[in-house]
Amino acid sequence: MATNFIQPGQVLTLTAPAGGVTSGVGYLIGALFVVALQDAAEGAAFEGQCTGVWELPKTSAQAWTEGVEVYWNGNAATTASTDNTFIGHAAAAAANPSSHGLVRLSA
Template identity: 80%
Template sequence: MATNFVQPGQVLTLTAPAGGVTSGSGHLIGAMFVVALHSAAVGESFEGQLTGVWSLPKTSAQAWTEGVAIYWDGSKATTADASGSNALIGHAAAAAANPSATGLVRLSA
């Protein structure tokens, strides 16, 4: 067996960015998107989940189809809009209506 294996990597211990993190909220840490598993103040350690299907806030005025690429818009919401500095975070795990406040997103680690 390889001796350099460290961990599976679905959850990482990271440092909370400016503003801290709230349990269940999404965050870009560098270019890596995670969902915080607990709340932490800025500079504190927290565990961030990189995988799985999460109910996340979305741009309400969009309808999603299953499998559509989903991006983080930098303002704490998901979107199907790839423009600007939006970061790809995964794909829609289910259709979402227009309007709707949340959508199911399968994270792409």
């Protein structure tokens, strides 16, 4: 039996970045995208969910199809890859315009 297993990894304890974190909001910690599971002040430990399907703010002027690659632009999910970080795939179609979309995170 392996002795070096630490944890499943769907939820990680991380350090809140500048400005802290708000529960339910997405954040890039380095290149890792997580959704904060509770509020935390800057520098405090918080739990970040790395997997699952989340309703996230999206670029309103985009229409998404199921399975399209989704990126994070620092404030919202987008299908534009340039200068953005890959976070997962659309779990459902989203209309143009719409303020939110369903994203399956790819940890």
